[in-house]
Amino acid sequence: MGEEKLAGPALVCYNKTMDNDKRFVTGLDVGTENVRAVVATVTKEGAVAIVGYNEGKSAGMRKGVPANLTGPASSIDKMLGEAERMGGIEVRSAYVSINGSQILSTRTEGMIAVGTVEHEIDDKDLDRVEDVAVTGRIPANRDVLDVVPLEYALDGQGGIKDPIGMSGARLEIRANVISALTPNCENLKKTTMAADVEAKRLIPTAVAAARAVLTERQKENGVAVIDMGAATTSIAVYEEGDLQYVGVVPAGSNNITNDLAIVLAISPDMAEEIKTRFVTGGFGSDKNPLIRIGKEGKAERTFERKEVEEVVKARLDEIFSEVRKKLKTAKYDQRLPEGIILTGGGAKMRDIEVFAKETLEAAVKIGVPQSLGGVSEAVEKPEYSVAVGLALLAADQINLDMPSTTKKSKKPIKTLKAPSFFKKLFSKF
Ligand SMILES: Nc1ncnc2c1ncn2[C@@H]1O[C@H](COP(=O)(O)OP(=O)(O)OP(=O)(O)O)[C@@H](O)[C@H]1O
Ligand SMILES: [Mg+2]
Structure with missing residues (x-):
């Protein structure tokens, strides 16, 4: 498997791929003490292999959130820079960890009328009912990181996990909304952007770790x-x-x-x-x-x-x-x-x-992190769970987006509710 070669800091990857059959994904864990990156490839068939990793000391982070923009940016830059020099390739975007006691989990409910009883529930209905469950329930100074549908009800009948294709006139949702303070999200995205890495998604650290360590x-x-x-x-x-x-x-x-x-x-x-x-x-x-x-x-x-x-x-x-x-x-x-x-x-x-x-x-x-092939043995350590999980979540999203995959109604990661915010942020750079 070539672990010998990868015994030192070893991160190779991204964007400049020579193999068109593979996509590269990056998980970037910006911790208070350490920054870590894990890069994985995803084949057309959906197979995931970890191909690179690196870690370095973090700066400018306090209790999981950026205390300034330059500290974390320079640690990310340095950690990726070392790796990029070794691998001759660049990391341009990543799934990034978000942390801090500001992260909240809020239970909400929502209900919409979807039309006549013959109407078959589709993705649009799910988006609409989620919007109802979120709007006004989460304070305006918070970004929604994820909406986890726990249960749906159709015309009063509950216990439904996936209502896509089912018939009904009234759709209800019970959901868990994960949110974080907007300034912290903004600062995190700014700091990775200052290191030339676009934060595609912000994922709470424990959620990322769960993807890597749980069955x-x-x-x-x-x-x-x-x-x-x-x-x-x-x-x-x-x-x-x-x-x-x-x-x-x-x-x-x-x-x-x-x-x-x-x-x-x-x-x-x-x-x-x-x-x-x-x-x-x-x-x-x-x-x-x-x-x-x-x-x-x-x-x-x-x-x-x-x-x-x-x-x-x-x-x-x-x-x-x-x-x-x-x-x-x-x-x-x-x-x-x-x-x-x-x-x-x-x-x-x-x-x-x-x-x-x-x-x-x-x-x-x-x-x-569980065995995944590639250089995964090198990251089978508790401190790498978050970075590996982030890369795996990014890979999951690629697999869901693949045109060949059968239609799935459940999105593992909800797109941030404020796409305009991204535009606003990135226009500054
Ligand atoms: N063998 C060990 N025994 C006890 N503690 C250890 C050991 N190795 C590392 N640690 C501790 O782990 C901590 C670093 O863990 P980690 O890299 O997961 O933190 P971080 O992600 O930077 O921080 P945070 O998630 O809080 O923002 C340090 O406090 C370090 O002392
Ligand atoms: Mg951490």
Whole structure:
């Protein structure tokens, strides 16, 4: 498979393809600590293979949202630039992650008259009823990222998943609308655009991660994905195959590092080393009472494991109880037969699933992107779930748009409700 060649940062791709039978798609995860890109090819037959990836340090992001435009733009530019120099090709557009506690999941309903009883429901009717469910329900300072139809009813008869082709005079919808603050969406698009990458869609991080780490069966039965990043912990809940809830806790794994640095009066680098090398989420399971850190040429430092564990546990407790509160608000705290899939860089803490299982009182597993062929082994890591998921969602859309595919009424990703906004934004560049 050529992994040897791809051992270092390796991203090749986009637009300048020599193979007309393949389309290229890019997932761009703009995190608070790291930016990552994953590129995949989609064949005419719909087969997806990951062909490139890269990661780099992020700048100018605060708790998942851009704090300025130049910082994230230059980190994206640098990360893609390195890759482009290696591959000799360019990334011009991407599915981009959006994050932050501003992301909201709102339940709405809508109803329209569609004509006579003989009328067969079509895509236009679905768009119209979705518009009714959204208009006036989502504040004007929010962009709609996705409208997830949960259930339709025709002439009062509910429980319909796909009403296309069915007859009826009155169509109702129950939907989950995912929205984000317009200024944050604008700034994210501006910052990627400043790096010459058009943001085709903005997808909440946990939703992107879910695409990479969940199976259809898990989504059907009921499951939650928790993406623990540096400064945020995002949640996405699925049931009956649909996205039921999205929420973001504004704290992540960097909070643990910061706490350790303050309490132990050490540098953030040393705190990070302690966290990533010595801490285990199965508190008390490592019986060695001391943690020793020896830097070349410097005296060895020794820390009491008990003290370190207390600091880490307190912060993890706080983060996971916030997660639990959100699951409770969404009424999913005791209702996840397939349990919880934990992913993101924060999920790399040794035995963190042991801790999460106790606090969340659910089965917890670590989620990594599933095998996809190509160089996918290199991205089978929790921190790549979001970028891989974004590339897969972009590939799904290409497959749906293919003329050869049979007509599907369900769009996996709803087009942003404000196309004029795109025009406005891109006319500025
Ligand atoms: N082995 C490890 N053990 C514990 N934590 C780790 C480990 N490896 C990485 N991390 C932590 O993962 C975090 C980075 O994760 P990730 O790259 O997913 O964040 P991000 O996407 O940049 O942030 P966010 O999603 O919050 O915007 C850092 O806090 C880092 O310390
Ligand atoms: Mg992230």
